[in-house]
Amino acid sequence: MSQMSYQEETIVESFTGGRLPPDDVVVAALRAGDEAMFATLLDTWSRGMLWLARTHVSTNDSAEEIVQDTWLAVVRGIGGFEGRSSVKTWVYRILVNTAKKRGMRENRTVPWSSVFEQERPTVDRSRFQGVDDPLPGHWKELPAAWPTPEGEVLAAEVRGRIAAALAELPPRQRAVITLRDVEGCTSEEVCEILEISAANQRVLLHRARASVRGQLEDYFETARRSA
Amino acid sequence: MKRFTCDEVVELVTVYMEGELDEPTGYRFEEHLGGCEGCERYLGQFRATVATLGDLRPDGLAGDTREGLLSAFRDWRRP
Numbered sequence: 442m443s444q445m446s447y448q449e450e451t452i453v454e455s456f457t458g459g460r461l462p463p464d465d466v467v468v469a470a471l472r473a474g475d476e477a478m479f480a481t482l483l484d485t486w487s488r489g490m491l492w493l494a495r496t497h498v499s500t501n502d503s504a505e506e507i508v509q510d511t512w513l514a515v516v517r518g519i520g521g522f523e524g525r526s527s528v529k530t531w532v533y534r535i536l537v538n539t540a541k542k543r544g545m546r547e548n549r550t551v552p553w554s555s556v557f558e559q560e561r562p563t564v565d566r567s568r569f570q571g572v573d574d575p576l577p578g579h580w581k582e583l584p585a586a587w588p589t590p591e592g593e594v595l596a597a598e599v600r601g602r603i604a605a606a607l608a609e610l611p612p613r614q615r616a617v618i619t620l621r622d623v624e625g626c627t628s629e630e631v632c633e634i635l636e637i638s639a640a641n642q643r644v645l646l647h648r649a650r651a652s653v654r655g656q657l658e659d660y661f662e663t664a665r666r667s668a
Numbered sequence: 669m670k671r672f673t674c675d676e677v678v679e680l681v682t683v684y685m686e687g688e689l690d691e692p693t694g695y696r697f698e699e700h701l702g703g704c705e706g707c708e709r710y711l712g713q714f715r716a717t718v719a720t721l722g723d724l725r726p727d728g729l730a731g732d733t734r735e736g737l738l739s740a741f742r743d744w745r746r747p
Contacts (some may be wrong), residue, residue, distance in 0.1 A: 483737060488727065493729070584706055650714060
């Protein structure tokens with residue numbers, strides 16, 4: 442049987458995970474006191490950890506402390522690591538638990554699993570034709586083309602805009618899109634780290650991506666008008 | 669079979685990119701894309717957004733935090 446034609450390659454290859462050796466090698470090295478391996482993990486995962494921590498607390502300093510406490514817990518705990526999850530998931534789980542405790546101390550609790558994700562559309566209904574139009578549900582006007590080859594990475598100046606768009610997302614969406622698209626985690630890893638269902642992960646990811654795309658659309662529209 | 673409308677397609681983009689649409693639905697999705705410039709463009713912009721997110725390099729740990737952790741590792745692991 443032939444491959445399903447619509448099947449996609451993995452969209453975002455983990456830009457960080459690819460460099461690391463297999464888990465058993467990582468664990469053995471850490472237990473043996475291999476500082477270079479510890480430094481590699483620090484440099485590979487801390488960025489994503491900072492972003493994720495920031496969804497639980499209100500300042501960058503607090504986020505930095507959470508990441509620091511997480512790594513200290515990793516150092517203390519690596520001897521007892523049992524390999525029931527990947528090292529990455531284990532480290533991120535420690536981070537989430539540390540961040541939750543810290544967030545509660547700051548009285549900035551995020552209602553993590555209790556929020557109902559509304560089934561509202563991710564693209565404004567006004568963009569589509571109504572029931573009395575010739576083609577209900579179809580674009581009124583096509584989305585404007587972006588000044589870059591489609592599917593390509595966008596220019597550097599756009600990245601600042603993307604970072605700002607991420608910061609404005611609701612915490613759960615921000616956590617999912619950061620882990621999936623910035624850090625390159627798999628959907629399974631995200632579900633384990635955040636303790637959410639696959640369906641919930643997908644909804645949060647889609648909403649988040651649609652928001653960021655919408656922000657970029659606004660950005661390009663503004664740029665076009667002022668040009 | 670009922671054809672997809674654009675407002676339905678835009679909600680399926682992530683599931684499609686994950687390769688999680690069942691075969692008949694995936695076929696209908698692609699059939700729509702093949703005849704709809706707007707949705708094809710939307711999908712391309714979605715992919716560009718995701719690709720750019722993967723290209724972000726957020727700030728890492730502050731230098732002294734990193735040094736402190738390396739030093740803690742040395743102390744802890746030293747026999």
